[in-house]
Structures are given as structure tokens and as C-alpha cells.
Amino acid sequence: MVNSRIIVYSSNTGYTEQYAKLLGRALDMPSYKLGNVPECHKGAEVIYLGWLFAGKIVGYRKCAGHYKVVCAVGVGMSPPGAELAEGLRNTEKIPSGVPVFYLQGGFDIARLKGPMKLVMKFKCKEIAGRLSAKSELSAAEQLTLDMCHGPASAVDRANLAEIIALFK
Numbered sequence: 001m002v003n004s005r006i007i008v009y010s011s012n013t014g015y016t017e018q019y020a021k022l023l024g025r026a027l028d029m030p031s032y033k034l035g036n037v038p039e040c041h042k043g044a045e046v047i048y049l050g051w052l053f054a055g056k057i058v059g060y061r062k063c064a065g066h067y068k069v070v071c072a073v074g075v076g077m078s079p080p081g082a083e084l085a086e087g088l089r090n091t092e093k094i095p096s097g098v099p100v101f102y103l104q105g106g107f108d109i110a111r112l113k114g115p116m117k118l119v120m121k122f123k124c125k126e127i128a129g130r131l132s133a134k135s136e137l138s139a140a141e142q143l144t145l146d147m148c149h150g151p152a153s154a155v156d157r158a159n160l161a162e163i164i165a166l167f168k
């Protein structure tokens with residue numbers, strides 16, 4: 001085993017990958033796409049980051065089936081909220097000893113194809129309608145609204161501060 005702790009991620013359009021690379025640099029850990037982890041890391045402890053698809057952390061279960069996941073991170077377009085991480089824990093049945101985080105990522109509908117693009121076209125209309133009706137938006141809500149209208153990203157090293165502090 002080369003590194004006893006590594007970062008593994010799944011990313012559809014690249015925003016989660018950006019977080020994985022930023023985290024890897026901050027913690028001096030290698031990061032690999034799920035399915036591309038070299039054999040030498042068999043048995044490693046994993047910080048797992050996955051993009052959110054319909055409230056699920058893509059690839060979490062697969063990763064947890066092969067590695068000891070010591071931290072799970074879901075990356076979505078929704079504004080962050082304290083209840084989101086706990087919701088992900090319940091949906092994915094993540095054990096209580098494993099910290100779970102939610103990070104706001106990015107969204108660019110032009111990078112999607114086929115049914116996903118169609119579904120998200122409707123979803124974005126619904127989200128934009130809901131947010132536009134609010135009299136005031138937080139910065140994170142504004143970003144989600146921006147994502148519904150064009151490419152926008154919340155990816156920022158600062159959002160990783162808590163995770164970095166935990167594993168530094």
C-alpha cells in the first residue's frame with residue numbers, strides 16, 4: 001500500500017473533480033476517479049467526493065464496498081444547508097462515525113446530454129421559479145439561480161476548510 005489515505009471521486013461534468021484536486025493539493029494526498037484507483041492503494045482509507053444525482057452521492061456505495069470510506073462529501077447545485085449532509089447520511093446509510101459534508105459545486109446544462117439534459121431543463125425552470133419568487137437571496141441561493149440560467153460555479157478552496165482541518 002503506497003498511501004494509507006487517498007481521495008476518490010466521481011464527477012460528471014468536472015466540478016467535483018475540481019474539489020477533489022483542490023483537496024488533494026491541500027492535504028498532499030493523491031486523488032483518483034472512481035474506477036481508476038491503482039491496485040497499490042488496495043486497503044487505503046478514502047475521502048470520497050461524489051456529485052449529487054437526485055439526492056444521492058454518485059458512486060458512494062460502490063466506493064464503500066471496496067474501500068474504508070472515512071469521509072463522504074456530496075457535491076450538488078443546491079445552496080448549502082445544515083440538513084443536507086444529514087439527509088445524505090440517511091439516504092446513503094453512512095455510518096455515524098463517518099463525517100458527511102455537502103458542498104455547493106457548479107452546473108452547466110450545455111455539458112449534459114440526452115435524458116439528463118431534458119430532466120435538468122425542467123428542474124432548472126422549477127428551481128429558478130422558486131428562487132426568483134423570494135424577496136432576498138443569499139449568495140449561495142443566487143449562485144444556484146445563476147446555474148439555472150447559464151454556467152456557474154461555487155467551487156472554492158475556502159469551502160473545503162472544515163474537511164481540510166479534519167484531515168490535516
Ligand SMILES: Cc1cc2nc3c(=O)[nH]c(=O)nc-3n(C[C@H](O)[C@H](O)[C@H](O)COP(=O)(O)O)c2cc1C
Binds near residue numbers: 011015107
Ligand atoms: C441528472 C442530475 C441530477 C442532479 N441532482 C441533484 C440533486 O439532487 N441535488 C443537487 O444539489 N444537485 C443535483 N444536480 C446538480 C449536480 O450535482 C451539480 O451540478 C454538481 O456540481 C455536478 O458535479 P460534477 O460536475 O462533478 O458532475 C444534478 C445534476 C444532474 C445532471
